Amino acid sequence: VLVGCPGSDPHLDAPATGVEPGPPDAAEPVAFRLANYNVHDFFDDVADGTETVVSTAAYQAKIAKVGAVVAALAADVVVMQEVENVRVLDALASGPLASAGYATRVLLPGKDPRGINVGVLSKHPFDKVVSHANDTFASSANPSQIHGYSRDCVELHLAVAGQHVALLGVHFKAKAAPDEPDKRLAEAEHTRAIADAITANDPTALVAILGDY
Numbered sequence: 001v002l003v004g005c006p007g008s009d010p011h012l013d014a015p016a017t018g019v020e021p022g023p024p025d026a027a028e029p030v031a032f033r034l035a036n037y038n039v040h041d042f043f044d045d046v047a048d049g050t051e052t053v054v055s056t057a058a059y060q061a062k063i064a065k066v067g068a069v070v071a072a073l074a075a076d077v078v079v080m081q082e083v084e085n086v087r088v089l090d091a092l093a094s095g096p097l098a099s100a101g102y103a104t105r106v107l108l109p110g111k112d113p114r115g116i117n118v119g120v121l122s123k124h125p126f127d128k129v130v131s132h133a134n135d136t137f138a139s140s141a142n143p144s145q146i147h148g149y150s151r152d153c154v155e156l157h158l159a160v161a162g163q164h165v166a167l168l169g170v171h172f173k174a175k176a177a178p179d180e181p182d183k184r185l186a187e188a189e190h191t192r193a194i195a196d197a198i199t200a201n202d203p204t205a206l207v208a209i210l211g212d213y
Contacts (some may be wrong), residue, residue, distance in 0.1 A: 035075035051115030065097025083119035110152035170211035
């Protein structure tokens, strides 16, 4: 994503006079890199609920492997699925990613019974974070059936070079039995409605939906 770039190329829009136009009034674009990563059952080695507990050796190995991938992605914001808690994000940020600058970590516990959540690592602070875990909605295919998110739709707002950026991090219903395709459709349509509402409120916002669909 190039943030803050001019709306048009002055070289393409210039009249055919043979005179090169001056620089655009807008600021130079700023590169802003997003990444999405399902880290698959990223549990820690602490027993603090009914979730899976892994050995310390397995946990440290997972931190090293996931950290290496995130470091290679070199993204400004990384949205992850299947993270147990914010301690996992802290371990990544202070361990293999200590020099990467992920000072902001977000994880809002969602509704998955296994305790896997949407987590976010960011080099930028967020202006607003909203959970939609308790939203209820129906799909267009079956308006009489009310659903909720399987985990959450985490809404994040930040400013990059003065540009409003809004991100939605999701993890929809898996196809594992018992599959519920109507629930997954409802999740997708409701997420799109949230994105549309953000754009309606601020037509200049850059909106991205990241996750495991």
